[in-house]
Amino acid sequence: MESKIRVLIADDHQLVIQGILSSLKEIGDFDVLTTNNCDDAFQLIKTHQNNNPFHLLFTDLSFDNATEDTNLDGGEELIKAIRNNNFDIKIAIITGHAETNRVYNVISNLNPNAYLLKSKCDAKEIGFAIQKMLTNDYYYTHEIHQKIMRRNIIQIQMDDVAIQILKELPKHPKINNLEGLITKNNGTHLKLRSIENKLSSLRIDLNANNNTDLVLKAKELGIID
Amino acid sequence: MGFVSKNDVETFFKKNRIPIFINLKALKSLYFFYSMKKTLFLFLFFSAFIVFSQKQQDSITFYLKNAKGANKFSYLKRAVLLSEELKIDSLIKQTNLEYAKHSYFAKDTLGLTFSTNKLLKHFQLKKDSFSLAKAYHLEALNHKIKNNLDSTFYYHHKSKNVSIALKDSIEIGRRLLSMAILQVKELDYLGCQITTIEGLKYIEPTKEYRTLISLYQTLGNALGHLKKPKEARNYYTKAQEIVKFNNVKSRRERNYLNLLSNIGITFKDERKFKKAASLFKEGLNFDSIETKHPTQYQNLLGNLSSISFRQGYTKKAIEGYKTVLKSRIKTKNLYAQSVSNGLLAEAYLKNKQYELAKKHAKTGLELGKKTRNNEQVLGCLKILSELTNEKTAKKYLEEYIKLSDSLLTKERNLKNQFAKVRYETDKKDKENADLKQENTEKQLLLESEQQQKIIGWLIAGASILFLAFGFTIASNRRKKLLFDSKLQKIEAREKERQQIAKSLHDEVAGDIRMLHLKLAKTNLLDETKKLDVINEKVRNLSHQLSSESFNEVFFKDQIINLISDFFDSDFRIKAEKIDSVNWKNINNAIKRTLFLTIRESIQNAKKHATAKKVTLHFSETKKAVFLTISDNGKGFNVDDKKNGIGLKNIKERTEEINGVFSIESELEKGTTIKIEIPKNGK
Numbered sequence: 001m002e003s004k005i006r007v008l009i010a011d012d013h014q015l016v017i018q019g020i021l022s023s024l025k026e027i028g029d030f031d032v033l034t035t036n037n038c039d040d041a042f043q044l045i046k047t048h049q050n051n052n053p054f055h056l057l058f059t060d061l062s063f064d065n066a067t068e069d070t071n072l073d074g075g076e077e078l079i080k081a082i083r084n085n086n087f088d089i090k091i092a093i094i095t096g097h098a099e100t101n102r103v104y105n106v107i108s109n110l111n112p113n114a115y116l117l118k119s120k121c122d123a124k125e126i127g128f129a130i131q132k133m134l135t136n137d138y139y140y141t142h143e144i145h146q147k148i149m150r151r152n153i154i155q156i157q158m159d160d161v162a163i164q165i166l167k168e169l170p171k172h173p174k175i176n177n178l179e180g181l182i183t184k185n186n187g188t189h190l191k192l193r194s195i196e197n198k199l200s201s202l203r204i205d206l207n208a209n210n211n212t213d214l215v216l217k218a219k220e221l222g223i224i225d
Numbered sequence: 226m227g228f229v230s231k232n233d234v235e236t237f238f239k240k241n242r243i244p245i246f247i248n249l250k251a252l253k254s255l256y257f258f259y260s261m262k263k264t265l266f267l268f269l270f271f272s273a274f275i276v277f278s279q280k281q282q283d284s285i286t287f288y289l290k291n292a293k294g295a296n297k298f299s300y301l302k303r304a305v306l307l308s309e310e311l312k313i314d315s316l317i318k319q320t321n322l323e324y325a326k327h328s329y330f331a332k333d334t335l336g337l338t339f340s341t342n343k344l345l346k347h348f349q350l351k352k353d354s355f356s357l358a359k360a361y362h363l364e365a366l367n368h369k370i371k372n373n374l375d376s377t378f379y380y381h382h383k384s385k386n387v388s389i390a391l392k393d394s395i396e397i398g399r400r401l402l403s404m405a406i407l408q409v410k411e412l413d414y415l416g417c418q419i420t421t422i423e424g425l426k427y428i429e430p431t432k433e434y435r436t437l438i439s440l441y442q443t444l445g446n447a448l449g450h451l452k453k454p455k456e457a458r459n460y461y462t463k464a465q466e467i468v469k470f471n472n473v474k475s476r477r478e479r480n481y482l483n484l485l486s487n488i489g490i491t492f493k494d495e496r497k498f499k500k501a502a503s504l505f506k507e508g509l510n511f512d513s514i515e516t517k518h519p520t521q522y523q524n525l526l527g528n529l530s531s532i533s534f535r536q537g538y539t540k541k542a543i544e545g546y547k548t549v550l551k552s553r554i555k556t557k558n559l560y561a562q563s564v565s566n567g568l569l570a571e572a573y574l575k576n577k578q579y580e581l582a583k584k585h586a587k588t589g590l591e592l593g594k595k596t597r598n599n600e601q602v603l604g605c606l607k608i609l610s611e612l613t614n615e616k617t618a619k620k621y622l623e624e625y626i627k628l629s630d631s632l633l634t635k636e637r638n639l640k641n642q643f644a645k646v647r648y649e650t651d652k653k654d655k656e657n658a659d660l661k662q663e664n665t666e667k668q669l670l671l672e673s674e675q676q677q678k679i680i681g682w683l684i685a686g687a688s689i690l691f692l693a694f695g696f697t698i699a700s701n702r703r704k705k706l707l708f709d710s711k712l713q714k715i716e717a718r719e720k721e722r723q724q725i726a727k728s729l730h731d732e733v734a735g736d737i738r739m740l741h742l743k744l745a746k747t748n749l750l751d752e753t754k755k756l757d758v759i760n761e762k763v764r765n766l767s768h769q770l771s772s773e774s775f776n777e778v779f780f781k782d783q784i785i786n787l788i789s790d791f792f793d794s795d796f797r798i799k800a801e802k803i804d805s806v807n808w809k810n811i812n813n814a815i816k817r818t819l820f821l822t823i824r825e826s827i828q829n830a831k832k833h834a835t836a837k838k839v840t841l842h843f844s845e846t847k848k849a850v851f852l853t854i855s856d857n858g859k860g861f862n863v864d865d866k867k868n869g870i871g872l873k874n875i876k877e878r879t880e881e882i883n884g885v886f887s888i889e890s891e892l893e894k895g896t897t898i899k900i901e902i903p904k905n906g907k
Binding site for chain 1: 728789
């Protein structure tokens, strides 16, 4: 019993649950429980938390069966409740929602361990995602990854300071030289520490290894000319 | 006579044609010259004018300087006329006064009247009160020449009052001095005392020593006549102290001599004959006094002689009187001559030389009558009545009494008249003051009325403003309520849309998905693919219908997310100045409208315009938010009514929250949409 990984699946469509179940069977031996609403899902996680807790949660975002009595009326609410209680459980979202807005909000606010799209997903991908999640890593399906990346690019493009830094960076051998060259919206200069912070966040956003890589990627993505 | 032959007419034309021709030519050349060298021409014109006027001024000074001898009056008059032409105020006054002065010395009343009129005219033109004061002064002098003493006094008084208004102390003092001298002449010593003291009030603070000396002297004379020799001497000595400041030498000397004489008389009145005599002698010892200052010499010698007479040295007195008389005959001073004759008659009478006494008394009487020296006339009549036999004596006595009576009444009248003049003018002044006060009172009344009116208007205005203010508040509130209800409506509609979107997504799409799975199992691949397309479409529709909650997510992030959904390497979207708007303070309905507008525009640009680039530009003012969306697509005809439902929706949504929507598009150049939305719904 102890070696089995305990999985909870929450989706309002039985068909989806069936699909996930059959995929899991292909992957390995899991101890699986299913539910079709969020309130039940939360109760299950909570009651099993101290003895025999769930390791993984697969959940949809929108649940159509919510009534007036429903407490948690969607995946976001469920995840929020779990995070608020600091339950130790890895969360994977498996949903049809691919609009950047929802994706961005879910990822930036709820920090799920995986984000999968029902339409593109198969047993192999679910297995890969589980593997990643169990090693404390994250897995976003390719389309979602692309969306997040694109969004980062858009955001950087709208960020005057980031553009300035990216443009100035290749001209100077040292980051120290950038101080006094970068101006903020209100006309004041950016301090060296702020420049370094900005650079590190840019590297994360564009998935760059170092500053040279960052500039190359920015050029590649059309952020700078 | 009136017949003109044809021949004459012809010659007339022939004669006149040539000059006309020449004139035209001259005009042309002049015009040419003028147009070519306009500035030079003007310059020449002005410099000529300046030189001309300068010349005139110079000639005025020339006339004034050289106004002597035979040319005196013609020169002065020319100066007056020239100054009038030049219209230089100071020159007009100066020349007129100069002309008047000389006219007065020449006893030319016409000349004086001329200047008086000029000055009056100048006053009327320029309202220069100094001219008015001077005009009155000249009028007074005019009457003085004519011996109209009361008129003289009157005009001096008027002139003085104008000067008081002008606060011209020196002029006031001078006029008062003239008045005081007149009062002495008319034996109004008390009035004179008052006048001089008033004059001193004005003159003492100034350094006008000449007038001050004269005032002291006149006051001394008046006090002397009032039998107050000590007080008189006090003023004479005051005058003596400042004689040294009189910077005209001859005047200074005359002042000195007159004062010696006057002080001497005060001692004489006090019967201090020795002291008086020593003073007179001191004066008589003055260097060449006889030729230089004959009048003073005569007075001093006369006074000295009168002391001899009083002391009983009749013979010595007669000798002195005789010398004085000789000198006075020489200087043709008839008035003083009559005095000498009278004194001689008195002395001879005492010395029992009756014939000589009679002779001098008769001459004195004659001259006294001529010069209106009534005092002497009376004295002579009295002596004559004593010297002649009964019949003639009686005649002289009767004449004496008659004259004395008339003199007394006249004197009284004059005094009264002077007093009257003073009283009347004072009364007038008082009346004026009263009128002034009345005027100011009326003015105050008017002002207060006006103030009340203004206050009334202000109250009316304030109440109107208040009403308007209240009205605007009310209408604003109504607008706000309307706006709020609109927002509520929008909110409700959004909820509905979301509901539809949700059921579309969950029910329709779910059912399709189920169908899809079933079909997949039955291996109907074509149908499966078609169903997939339908599924995608439904999903899109559902996404479009649902609009996200704007409370939880930053608007900027939403816009970024929106852009990310459409962004591609061949469809670039740029958002400019999104940080220039403080989105926290913007109403959600506005944000939603902007969001939907942007989404619709981007979709249009991608789908219909096949644009490669879309630019969003945000800005904000105190009252409104602005958004401009422009693409580089193929554009469309704005007037075409078949334009999509999307644009119509945007327009309606914008106008629903009182915004302004405009669209510009040109084929092959792109489309620009501009939106302005007021922040508070107004």
